[in-house]
Every structure is written in structure tokens, then in C-alpha cells.
Amino acid sequence: MPGCIDFLPRLCDAVRVLTNVVCLAVDGLAPFELGVVCESFGLDRTDDGVPLLDFAVVTPRPGPMRTSIPGFSIAVEDGLDRMESADLVVVPAVPRGATTEPVVLEALRAAYQRGARMLSVCSGAFALGEAGLLDGRECTTHWRYTDELAARFPDAQVVPEVLFVDTGQVVTSAGTAAGIDACLHIWRQEHGAAIAGLIARRMVVPPQREGGQAQFISRAVPECTGETLGPLLTWVLENLAVDHSVEQLARRAVMSPRTFARRFRDETGTTPHAWVTAHRVRAAEELLERTDLSVDRIAAEVGFVNAATLRLHFGRARGVSPQQYRRAFTLAPDPQQVAG
Template sequence: MTLRSVAALLWDGVAPFEFGVLCEAFGIDRTDDGIPHLEFAICAPTPGPVHTSLGFTIGVPDGLERLDQADLIGVPAMRRDVPLPAGVGDALRRAHARGARILSVCSGAFALGEAGLLDGLECTTHWKHTDELAARFPEAKVVPEVLYVDAGQVVTSAGTAAGVDACLHIWRQEYGAAVASAVARRMVVPPQRDGGQAQYIARAVPECDAETFGPLLEWIVANLGEELDVESLARRSAMSPRTFARRFRAETGATPHAWVTRQRVLRAEELLEQTDRPVEWIAHRVGFANAATLRHHFLRARGVSPQSYRRSFAC
């Protein structure tokens, strides 16, 4: 199903920020930047004022019937201690049955669980609530350490800003890396973050007098064709390989190899979209040894071959 229309579903107790994530990601007209226009609707069980978790109200123009026209339905963070309003579960199940995608942000996953849409699926929510989600919905396969989970029709994201990551993931799936990057630039966020929720769980802060890795990360992205193993990066950072690898993971949430590989795949996506260069050339350009290595990492990261990706998203 091509993404043409999005509906945000909310009711009393909605968290404003998570609702705002859906509005910012899908509701703003960015056609002047070459980003496809999406129809965006705001729906509630009963049209009219909806009370947010902060006490102010949001005027909602559409009822549940509007969900029947949406390709994607977004459910922001909601109260977990009250049952679903009448009709919400049926509306979500009806949308899912006709093939619409369902996206939850943070504790919106509990609404999907109440509707029976998480049974048998991998899913996630805010790290503070993953144990509760698993306990309440034992048929769900809760993954606590990730920013979002794409289970096909159902996409669940972790706390707050992880909803942005999930939205950009959907943009990337539907329209390619260039469009997703354009949306991210307008939102002033990275097009794809590394790591997972483990970065945000409270823990003792280790002693570390190292400078930020920010300048090094910028250099890596600009020089993906260089030798970027731990030893060479450690020399560039004037650290031992062991110290470098430990501090790199502490700051980025990923190993140096995983972070570099992710950037190489992202750059390969752009070249596949924007050029007609052979896959072998692209592989060397982004720092992979050969086309076979690129195919291996690309298929692992994206679930399709470079050639299939190019057929879907080439300009």
C-alpha cells in the first residue's frame, strides 16, 4: 500500500509531544522541498475537544469513520490505566484487516495491545513500561532494547523522540532515503539514529575525560571510502584500540564497526537512488570491499538487495 494518507487517533489523556511527533512528521506540507504531500487527519471517538495529559484541550474535527480512509494510523502515547474508548478497538482492527499500517508512539502500544494487534508480534514501548507491556499482553513479543520495531503492518516505537525515528523509517520505506533525509533536515534531526533504549536507561555515569566524538563522526561520514577499522580510528583519536572502542560505544550506543557499516549502507542508498553507477562502483565508493559485501550488509539492513532497492526508489 502506497502511503498517501495518515490519521492520528487520540482521546482524553493523550500526551501532547507524542501527538506532535505525528503532526510534525506527516502533517506538514513540505512539497516545496520535493517531499510528497500526505493527507493528514486528526480523529477521536467523538469529534470535539480532547483533553491532553497536560490539561489543555485539542479540537478534533473527525470521528472514527475517518480512519477507514487512512493508509497509516498513528496512535500517540495515551493513558495506560483506562480501557479503550468505545469503538476504538473495532476501528483499529477494521483498519488492520483492510491492510492499513498502524504506528504507535511510546505508550500508544498499550492501545494496540488492547485491540489485539500485538499478538504474536515483536513490539516495543518506553523502557519504563516494557515489563508492564509484556505482562499485560503475554502473546506479544516485547523487545525492550530498541528504538522501534517494524513488524510489517504494525510499527511500535519507544519513548517520546523514538517516535521520530519510527516515522522517518516509514518515510524511508515508502519513498526512499533521499525523501526521508529531506524530512529529517526540515525537522532538524538525524535521518537515522544508532543504538537503542539502553542508552537512555538510568545508570552510573562512567568517568570519561575524552572529547566528544562528534568531529570524528563527521569525518567518518565524509571519508567512508577510507580504512575505518578500530585501529586506524583509534590512532586518529590518539587512543588505544581498546579504550577507543569502549568510549565510542558509550557515546554512540554502537560498536565502531556497526556505526561505520550503517553509514556506508545509508550512503549506498543515496547513490542507488541518485546515480546509475554499477553496484560494484558504489560498493567501493562507500568503503565496502566489493559488490558482494555491499549486498550482504544491504540485505541485512534493508531486507532487499541493492538492485531491488534501486528499482523501487531510483530518481
């Protein structure tokens, strides 16, 4: 999947285990990244049908603490003992120059050893590195800090060009927005694409982005205006069942195939084929969760040639077959989609 490395899909046991999440707060933490974690896992969205998680922010010494913003402090009520029951431990951006307290490192190691999943946002990867949880593991952080991460933790395999890396029990993400991507990725694995989509919609962000960090370093994310491919991409998403070859898309965009392919990569960070395939897989996920349509019918609905092609691409992207995915994440059918 472009934009991330995902080694060990969480659907292998077809069990949803994410119910209890803690976020680590240390002195001098970045409040925005803390907010990303709280927004992703701490809000009550049960009115939208999203499962309510048992969420807490924890710290070595409960009480007031400084943030990275002068004059802005926060108060944290729970201590590190709350981490002992967590399914997921999240480490947001922390000061890279300061040594993490031994009690914090021990708590991180203990959580990992008992099987909790670990997630870092931005420079939070440095705390995981100090705890030894990145040794022999592919990982990432903000593009400005990847060289430093590699130098400080030579046993870690730093991947600088991705938004996040998922090695199964440990997930590391790049800058702030990539932290949102990683949080939604975990929601998607644990509770399915429909739930992740509901959360993304409330947060007003894409459910899943393509591409790596490079596309976001030197230029802003392109807006969907008439001067970009935004309108075309919107049309493609609304017409996935149509054949979308480079030649046909270029003709619709009034460009040569070569110019179109170059512009497409500039704006999305990936190729037209990879982009369309990823969104077809995502649409198939929704239909598998919400309808009882056959795999053959779903393949036709989302634009794959046949069920075998859907199984091939679905397996590559998600690590499981469409049938396994449906068994894990079946929701109440959408009457309109079933009728369609």
C-alpha cells in the same frame, strides 16, 4: 540494524503505497507525541520535493478534548470514519490506566484487518495491545512501561532494549524521540532514503540513529564536542571510502583500541564496525536513488571492498538487493554526483 527490529521490509513489492495517514486522538493524550506524528506526516513539504500526504487527526467524538497537560485542550474535527481510508494509522501516547473505548478498539481492528499499517508511539502500544494487535508479535514501548506492557498483554513479545520494532504491518516505538525514528523509518521504507533525509533535515534530527533505549536512559545524548567522538564521527562520514578499522580510528582519536571501542559504544550504542557499515549502506542508498553509477562504483564510493560486499551488507540491512532498491526508489540524478 542496531536500535530497531525490522522483520518484513516494505520493498518486497517495489510499490510505494503511503498516501493517507490518520492519527488517533483520545481524551488525555500526550500533546508532544501527537505533535511528533503531526510534524512527521502532516506538514506540507512539497517545496522540498517531499510527497504531500492526506493527513488527519481523528477521534471518537469530534470536538474539544483534554490532553495530559492541565489547562491545555485541543479540538479535533474528524471522526473515526476517516480511519476507513487510511494506509497508516498512528496511535500516539495514550493514558495507560484508562480502558480504551470499544468503538476505538473496533476501528483499530477494522483498519488492521483491511491491511492498513499500524504505528504506536510510546504508550500508544497499550491501545494496540487492547485491540489484540500485539498478540504473538514482538513489540516495544517506553522503557518505563515495558514490564507493564508485558504483564498486561502476556501474548505479546515485548522487547525492551530497542528504539522501535517493525514486524511488517505493525510498528511500535519507544519514547518520544524513538517515535520520530519510527516515523522516519516508515518514510524511508515507503519513499526512500532521500525523502526521509529531507524530512529529517527539516526536523533537525538524524535520519537514523544506532543503538537502543539503554543508551538514552541514564545519560543524555552526547554532544559533538572536542571531548567526545563527535568530530571523529563527522570526519568518518565525510571519508567513508577510507578503511576504518578500530585500530586506525583509535589511533586518530589518540586512544588505545580497547578504550576507543568502549568509548564508541558508550557514545553511539553500537560497535565501530556496525556504525560505519550502517552509514555506508545509507550512503549507498542515496547514490542508488540519485545517480546512475554502477553498483561496483557505488561500492567503491562508500568504502565497501567490492560490489559483492555491498550486496551482502545492503541485503542484510534492507532485505533487498541494491538493484531492487534502485528500481523502487530512483529519483532524478544529481548532476554533480553523476559527474563525480
